[in-house]
Amino acid sequence: MARIGVEESLADVKNALMEMGHEVVDLRSEEDTAYCDCCVITGQDKDVMGMSTTSMAGPVINAHGHNAEEVCQMVDNKLS
Template structure:
């Protein structure tokens, strides 16, 4: 399964992804993170999408179920 990082404080998203069998860690928005298959962030600021060396799912406006679906879809594409 995938190695995923989720922006704090979204423990509920972390738990939902772990239930799907993924390895999930949390990160602070000001941390420099790398080495993951995918990241889940609150939102992507214009011009900041190059902060990550892996694909990200921005969860603004999405339910937890939608986030999990988006993550699994994104992972199936890579």
């Protein structure tokens, strides 16, 4: 399965992705995005984790306004 970076505050999303068999990495700093196939962010910060440039080559999913199931579906869609 995929390696997914998820912001720490999204515990329900992390659990749901792990149940699906994905490897989940906590996003605490820019370096945590290394080797991630996809990242899930809260969308609450304009510049995620204080980053003004994008170092993530894969898709970034904004979880704002979505439940864990919807976010998991978005992850699957982006990775397929």
